[in-house]
Amino acid sequence: SVWRNEPNQWRKCNDLLVHMRTHTGEKPHLLTHKKTHTGEKPHSCEACGKRFSRWSNFLDHMRIHTGEKPYSCETCGKCFSYQTHKSRHMRTHTGEKPFSCETCGKCFSRQSNKLVHMRTHTGEKLYSCETCGKCFRDESYKLVHMRIHTGEKPYSCETCGKSFSNPSGLREHKKTHTGEKPHSCETCGRCFSRRTDLLIHMRIHTGEKPYSCETCGKSFSNPSTFRLHIRTHTGEKPYSCETCGKSYYQKNALLIHKRTHTGEKPYSCETCGKSFSEKSGLKNHMRTHTGEKPYSCDECGKCFSARRDVVVHMRIHTGEKPYSCKTCGKSFTHRSSLVYHMKSHEEIKS
Numbered sequence: 001s002v003w004r005n006e007p008n009q010w011r012k013c014n015d016l017l018v019h020m021r022t023h024t025g026e027k028p029h030l031l032t033h034k035k036t037h038t039g040e041k042p043h044s045c046e047a048c049g050k051r052f053s054r055w056s057n058f059l060d061h062m063r064i065h066t067g068e069k070p071y072s073c074e075t076c077g078k079c080f081s082y083q084t085h086k087s088r089h090m091r092t093h094t095g096e097k098p099f100s101c102e103t104c105g106k107c108f109s110r111q112s113n114k115l116v117h118m119r120t121h122t123g124e125k126l127y128s129c130e131t132c133g134k135c136f137r138d139e140s141y142k143l144v145h146m147r148i149h150t151g152e153k154p155y156s157c158e159t160c161g162k163s164f165s166n167p168s169g170l171r172e173h174k175k176t177h178t179g180e181k182p183h184s185c186e187t188c189g190r191c192f193s194r195r196t197d198l199l200i201h202m203r204i205h206t207g208e209k210p211y212s213c214e215t216c217g218k219s220f221s222n223p224s225t226f227r228l229h230i231r232t233h234t235g236e237k238p239y240s241c242e243t244c245g246k247s248y249y250q251k252n253a254l255l256i257h258k259r260t261h262t263g264e265k266p267y268s269c270e271t272c273g274k275s276f277s278e279k280s281g282l283k284n285h286m287r288t289h290t291g292e293k294p295y296s297c298d299e300c301g302k303c304f305s306a307r308r309d310v311v312v313h314m315r316i317h318t319g320e321k322p323y324s325c326k327t328c329g330k331s332f333t334h335r336s337s338l339v340y341h342m343k344s345h346e347e348i349k350s
Contacts, residue, residue, distance in 0.1 A: 041051035043058035047065045052058040060082060063069070069079035071086040075093045080086040088110060091097070097107035099114040103121045108114040116138045119125065125135035127142040131149045136142040144166045147153065153163035155170040159177045164170045172194045175181070181191035183198040187205045192198045200222050203209065209219035211226035215233045220226040228249055231237070237247035239254040243261045248254045256278055259265065265275035267282035271289045276282045287293065287305035295310045296303045299317045304310050312334060315321065321331035323338040327345050332338045 041053045043052040043055055045051070045058065045061060045065075047062075050061060052061065063081040069081050071080045071083050072078065073080075073086060073089055073093075075090075078089060080089065091109040097109045099108045099111050100106065101108075101114060101117055101121075103118070106117060108117065119137035125137050127137075127139045128135045129142060129145055129149075131146070134145060136145065147165035153165050155164045155167050156162070157164075157170060157173055157177075159174070162173060164173065175193035181193045183193070183195050184191045185198060185201055185205075187202070190201065192201065203221035209221045211220040211223055212218070213220075213226070213229060213233070215230075218229065220229060231249045237249055239249075239251050240247045241254060241257055241261075243258070246257060248257065259277040265277050267276045267279050268274070269276075269282060269285055269289075271286075274285060276285065284306040293303035293305050295305070295307050297310060297313055297317075299314070302313065304313065315333045321333050323332045323335050324330070325332075325338060325341055325345075327342075330341065332341065
């Protein structure tokens with residue numbers, strides 16, 4: 001058919017018709033406008049049957065079928081089907097952001113992005129999740145959220161194969177392979193691969209703690225720490241060991257626990273070769289070689305290489321004895337003392 005073989009034919013005819021009106025004085029725009037009231041759509045697409053009230057809209061639509069992209073970017077050569085798409089693309093080169101928020105002044109290159117941004121001020125959330133009811137300002141946020149329920153992770157890392165539910169998660173992850181840390185703290189100079197990590201880090205300097213527990217009032221600077229704290233009130237332990245069934249608040253705690261079954265000790269001392277199941281264990285051990293004792297008692301000033309040693313030592317001053325014998329009720333400062341004491345009962349029984 002004509003529309004497949006000669007996609008430019010309509011435009012040539014249309015240009016001639018438009019030119020002839022300069023001689024005839026014809027003004028067809030009123031007739032076109034009237035169709036918005038009558039609903040008349042005389043221009044029909046032979047390929048898909050879609051109808052249009054305006055000839056120009058019909059011509060634009062035909063490019064979907066012909067693949068024609070007559071508008072090209074002078075800067076990078078990318079081609080577009082519509083002039084409006086090209087104009088929008090040009091802003092990526094010029095940096096132009098003509099759409100500004102009347103509330104906060106933030107500027108955008110697209111009107112649609114501005115409209116989504118405006119919802120941060122109005123609180124409007126038009127798109128709701130059919131599964132859990134959570135609402136979102138933008139449909140794209142809802143689509144990403146839905147993957148929590150479906151488990152879909154369409155974005156995979158080519159280096160290690162790890163998958164992600166959204167492209168931003170994959171982009172941030174790739175920096176762990178490249179070692180790239182483009183986000184630096186202006187106060188202390190520390191660098192981060194993710195902007196979100198920088199923002200959380202900045203709260204160390206500002207003292208900001210925006211996450212507050214409604215139960216006890218304790219505040220936190222990090223949302224993940226806040227979520228873990230909430231579980232101390234709810235008792236939720238979502239991470240369970242498949243071997244023994246023991247549950248934990250944190251996923252990392254479960255991973256460390258699993259090493260008690262596997263015997264894995266991935267952290268080795270370069271000085272003596274001793275291995276540990278936890279990184280903190282290796283860190284504390286290294287101080288036996290360096291002699292470093294960074295933890296001191298506030299009461300007597302005695303120094304220790306590990307924080308837990310300070311906690312145990314403080315019981316000398318407080319008199320705390322948290323380990324009690326279930327048989328006779330005697331209490332002890334150290335767990336090891338309780339274990340040794342329990343043997344005295346076993347000897348009596350035998």
